[in-house]
Amino acid sequence: MTPAIALKGVRKRYDTFALHDIDLELPAGQVMGLVGVNGAGKSTLLRLLMGLVRADGGEVEVLGQRLPQAQVAVKREIGYASDDMRLYRGQTLRWHMDFVRSVYPGWDEAYAQDLLKRFDLKEQQKTGGFSHGQRVKALLLLLFARHPRLLLLDEPTTGLDPVARGEVLDALAEVLRDEERSVLFSSHNTADIEQIADSITFLHGGAVLASRDKESFLDGWRRILCRGEWTDALRQLPGVASVRNSAPLIELKTGAFDAATLPALQALGLAVESVEPMPLEDIFVTTVRGSNDA
Numbered sequence: 149m150t151p152a153i154a155l156k157g158v159r160k161r162y163d164t165f166a167l168h169d170i171d172l173e174l175p176a177g178q179v180m181g182l183v184g185v186n187g188a189g190k191s192t193l194l195r196l197l198m199g200l201v202r203a204d205g206g207e208v209e210v211l212g213q214r215l216p217q218a219q220v221a222v223k224r225e226i227g228y229a230s231d232d233m234r235l236y237r238g239q240t241l242r243w244h245m246d247f248v249r250s251v252y253p254g255w256d257e258a259y260a261q262d263l264l265k266r267f268d269l270k271e272q273q274k275t276g277g278f279s280h281g282q283r284v285k286a287l288l289l290l291l292f293a294r295h296p297r298l299l300l301l302d303e304p305t306t307g308l309d310p311v312a313r314g315e316v317l318d319a320l321a322e323v324l325r326d327e328e329r330s331v332l333f334s335s336h337n338t339a340d341i342e343q344i345a346d347s348i349t350f351l352h353g354g355a356v357l358a359s360r361d362k363e364s365f366l367d368g369w370r371r372i373l374c375r376g377e378w379t380d381a382l383r384q385l386p387g388v389a390s391v392r393n394s395a396p397l398i399e400l401k402t403g404a405f406d407a408a409t410l411p412a413l414q415a416l417g418l419a420v421e422s423v424e425p426m427p428l429e430d431i432f433v434t435t436v437r438g439s440n441d442a
């Protein structure tokens with residue numbers, strides 16, 4: 149099946165920042181979470197995919213079509229939401245719904261009504277009076293009810309209270325039950341990504357540090373506590389991203405945990421005390437620190 153997004157060797161340079169050689173593929177019907185610190189390049193990447201920014205080099209394909217050539221046709225099939233999108237303050241949400249409906253024939257009014265209830269929004273309210281959370285939910289409603297084939301969401305849950313976050317994530321999960329739809333969403337909140345993403349990409353300093361399906365990501369990482377004598381050979385073990393000597397214990401974090409890991413530690417004279425899975429946030433921080441040290 150044609151991937152929803154395929155990037156090959158994509159580059160974009162600004163005065164003080166560059167995206168370098170981005171290779172990324174999002175299979176159709178999947179959700180990819182894009183995680184990165186402030187300034188990592190997440191918004192730039194999403195803007196490239198939306199055709200708002202043009203790559204300096206490499207290939208950008210969205211829904212099987214090459215950008216920038218197919219930009220106009222592809223844009224109709226994409227739902228893009230970011231913080232800099234504005235609603236007309238003096239108009240009601242209904243006015244916005246009618247406007248989008250007039251432009252997109254695929255508008256689903258029944259679904260829009262369902263989302264209005266779920267998001268607790270009033271269609272006759274002027275959007276100028278909306279809170280931040282209401283504005284985000286209104287924007288998502290206007291996107292979701294169009295049924296775009298690809299959603300590009302730039303930090304959709306940032307700044308939402310826990311209840312609104314839950315509502316937005318539930319609605320997203322529902323949108324995703326339809327296997328035809330693909331989503332790329334960025335977030336600082338690794339818990340959101342862990343909850344709904346099929347695959348995870350870490351972006352740092354304009355480069356992809358890691359991109360894998362969620363299960364293999366989480367399965368491959370472990371925090372291991374051992375007892376014994378410190379040896380520098382620990383740093384050479386496959387996949388080891390951090391080792392800390394807090395005698396009498398040694399803490400080791402590895403991104404390549406497998407059947408050979410524990411025997412390798414024992415061979416170095418260490419007694420393994422515990423092996424724990426790591427939450428995505430810890431995996432992300434460990435990966436970013438490792439790349440900063442490299």
Ligand SMILES: Nc1ncnc2c1ncn2[C@@H]1O[C@H](COP(=O)(O)OP(=O)(O)OP(=O)(O)O)[C@@H](O)[C@H]1O
Pocket residue numbers: 162163164165184185186187188189190191192193
């Ligand atoms: N139009 C532009 N001109 C010059 N520099 C830009 C432009 N757009 C983005 N940048 C720079 O590119 C870098 C990456 O910005 P970007 O907004 O893509 O990061 P981000 O990962 O989305 O960050 P945040 O999480 O803070 O939103 C930043 O240093 C930013 O200043």
